[in-house]
Amino acid sequence: MAAIDGTYIQSGNLRLWSERFGDSRDPAVLLVMGTSTPGIGWPDELVDALVQGGRQVIRFDHRDTGRSSCVDFAVHPYTLADMAGDAIAVLDAYGLTSAHVAGASLGGAIGQWLAAHHPARVATLTLIMTGPMGADAGPAWARALAGQGPDPADLPPPAPRFLGFLARSAAMPRTTRAELVAVNVELWRVLNGDALPFDERAARRLSEETLDGSADPAAALNHDLAGRVMTSDRLVPLSLITAPTLVVHGTEDPLRPLPHGEAVAAQIQHARMEVIPGMGHSFLSPGLPRRIGELILANTERRAAEMS
Template identity: 35%
Template sequence: MTTEKLFQVNGVELCAETFGDPADPAVLLIHGGTASMLWWDAAFCTRLAGYGRYVIRYDQRDTGRSTTYPVGEPPYAMSDLAADAVGLLDALGVARAHVVAQSMSGGIGLILGVDHAPRVASMTFASTSPGDDDLPSPSGELPQIGTPDWGDPLDVEEYVVRSIEAESAGVFDEEAARALVRADMARVANYEAVMTNHYSMKFDGPQGGGFGALTMPVLVVHGDSDPYFSVAHGEAIRDAVPDGKLVVVAGAGHGIPEPLWDEFLAALAKHTEPS
């Protein structure tokens, strides 16, 4: 039985699910572009909650069961998605949370940490980049997957599964990936909007500064085989924040797969310990 709930936040509906005791320190998980909360696996959330954490995963706009918009017409900016995160914390009665921001949502995490600092107990940037022009480009070995036929669900499923494989750096479970994609597609009204709109929004940034303005503890977690953002991207974030810490996960690509969760979970548990 699902424990998902819909919340009215900033004039939109956001779908969220929680794990653990609300009295424990809260951890807000924000996945990357196009990814619903299902991409934070329920087993991962349960294990993190087992460390004595109140874990929150949610569908951002244009993913999962949350509000969606016509293809290519998202009327929001990245700062609006950050405001949604704050609004969700309000709806859940959470004053401060440890924020974990994955991939493209590193930008959302940065806005939260700079412009909404009183709400952020700590920041974790996973598989993301500061976006500096002098950092290495994505690997030239990434396969060219093309564009699916959005009217053919099987073709769309295959496209997303192959995309997951391309970013996995060899640690790839096809059965699990296919199950994730099918579950994801079953929860949305328009999967083309899911796969399009986050890349069509306005990419604004924080008003109060950059990475150097972060005042809370910052952890960076990065795979050593990430084909999109090499470890240099994670090192750049670590070096840009005061007293940043970097954990490089051997064998991980873009994201930390289930066989490598132990190191990620241990780092998160330590980073989010009550002070």
């Protein structure tokens, strides 16, 4: 699948790589990817489902991923609001006053930020495998890593399967391209979970293209640093969000267990929730990308129905 437009756009002093698919006269869907993953993390099958449904689709590489600019985080730290500003810059570059926004994982937090602070820019909102942007996951992670029981007041920590992988992966070699790819494939395998089939070929292709397409693959780790900064703008109530919202979450998500998605849906007025049995924290199961694309498409049609 070839993009109609593939171009760099400016966000402040950064260059962001973006691609547009479909007819530019059609309603636009902006896809916002998660932590440390470039725009190609949105599978072509998902993009195809949206284009075939009469949508133009824009995906882009976050700062510190893919072909976009890398940042010296120690000198120029950034926050979730800055990453949301990049998404606005993408919309502006394509001349879009608003778009249907779909965000996965960290991209879902960015989508929440946009819908809460710039509601006119978000026609509909689809939040996939994410949690409330104002929920600090740090304490739950710290307790789990220390072998302590969960605090009932916290959203649940990652599953033992994922935490176990983190411990094992520290000893995995990373000196060659093949070794780096192997670690990433195993990470995607763990995130996919065991309930749905794992598309290892797609995971390897994504891992290879992510590694080969970045000037500095290590820079993507900055997303974790940015995601941990709980600024006041992240603490606004999600009840401010008025865009028709769909929350999509899997029952087997090892990184953000199902209560994270349920918490988002509970805090956004009139949000709908689609629970996918067996889905983990990735799109890397055969047939899943198209299913997610069709859910995003259906939510965009909800906006048209509510306006008619």
